Amino acid sequence: MICKMTYNPEYRKNQYLKHIEYYKTYYEDNRDNILEKSKEYRKENREKIAEQRKKYREENLDKIKEKSKAEYLRNIETYKKYYEDNREKIKEQQNEKVSCECGCILSRNHLSRHRKTDKHKKKMQEKCSIENKK
Numbered sequence: 001m002i003c004k005m006t007y008n009p010e011y012r013k014n015q016y017l018k019h020i021e022y023y024k025t026y027y028e029d030n031r032d033n034i035l036e037k038s039k040e041y042r043k044e045n046r047e048k049i050a051e052q053r054k055k056y057r058e059e060n061l062d063k064i065k066e067k068s069k070a071e072y073l074r075n076i077e078t079y080k081k082y083y084e085d086n087r088e089k090i091k092e093q094q095n096e097k098v099s100c101e102c103g104c105i106l107s108r109n110h111l112s113r114h115r116k117t118d119k120h121k122k123k124m125q126e127k128c129s130i131e132n133k134k
């Protein structure tokens with residue numbers, strides 16, 4: 001008898017509507033409570049997610065480090081070989097005179113070192129202030 005009732009579509013529909021009605025009422029009555037709870041839940045979850053992300057990054061960092069180390073070593077070999085094959089050419093290139101953005105003219109292999117010097121920084125500052133005055 002119960003089985004028959006359970007499988008009666010009309011009965012199930014009614015149960016379903018009752019269910020929905022019940023939840024609707026429950027929600028209306030407890031709206032603030034529910035919102036507060038879900039807010040709390042999200043807050044707790046946010047910390048949890050942040051922690052998981054942090055953990056993931058930390059775990060991944062090792063992988064990335066290993067990968068980039070292997071990449072670095074491989075690149076060094078390639079670079080070494082390239083250097084051996086093109087020693088003269090590279091020397092020429094590095095001795096080639098280039099002009100720095102500060103106005104200095106110097107050989108290419110001194111460029112990166114020169115950019116860290118006070119002379120370069122001072123000149124760039126002067127250049128900037130002149131350009132700002134324009």
Ligand SMILES: [Zn+2]
Binds near residue numbers: 104114115123
């Ligand atoms: Zn410079």
